[in-house]
């Protein structure tokens with residue numbers, strides 16, 4: 001039976017540390033500020049955004065949630081971002097994706113000042129991550145690295161397999177594992193003989209958006225399995241991309257869904273907002 005990596009509990013510990021740091025910043029008159037923009041009425045996005053606001057409040061970050069109607073034009077959205085770029089009380093800006101179809105997410109991300117791009121989605125920030133000189137780390141991959149470190153799981157020299165090549169998770173995850181000296185393989189929807197590759201993994205990160213796709217016979221005995229999936233099964237129950245009941249019998253460590261990677265993603269957003277505030281005030 002594997003050890004369950006408890007993202008909820010770890011998040012609570014890490015958030016307490018951040019709350020302490022924010023108290024210290026407050027003594028210097030600094031209150032980190034985050035603006036979260038949501039366009040339209042996507043139900044899942046609304047929940048994510050609400051949770052981000054609650055998390056900010058928990059640790060003492062000022063947050064402003066800007067809800068815009070789905071008819072908002074790209075220019076209107078970019079103009080809102082330009083105002084936020086100039087505001088001294090806002091250190092981080094995040095535009096929740098997905099956006100309505102008539103808005104180009106690349107153009108929107110490009111309009112966010114790289115110094116306030118706490119998602120680390122902009123070309124400048126992605127480039128900086130690539131060369132190991134990051135300004136911010138993308139929240140989900142950074143949360144996974146933090147979980148591995150907090151559970152004393154060594155990455156150096158390990159065979160790491162990432163399933164998924166998205167800009168938000170798969171690609172930056174591979175990069176961060178490589179920066180930690182893992183030997184990294186990226187698999188995706190066109191990969192042949194997927195199970196042959198995943199069975200080699202010491203650390204397997206799964207971000208493929210397929211409910212319970214990864215079964216026990218795809219996992220090496222003793223592997224560390226990180227499940228980024230967040231799906232609803234046929235009964236409407238939340239589940240990951242990994243068949244937890246099966247895989248937890250062979251893995252040494254495994255993240256559950258919910259309560260694994262998800263809470264750490266928001267925690268890393270808090271971290272990036274604190275980092276932005278410190279930099280904007282010349283502390284770091």
Ligand code: GUN
Nearest residue numbers: 094095096097098119139
């Ligand atoms: N939608 C789903 N995950 C994310 C995220 O990490 N950042 C933003 N901006 N939108 C998301």
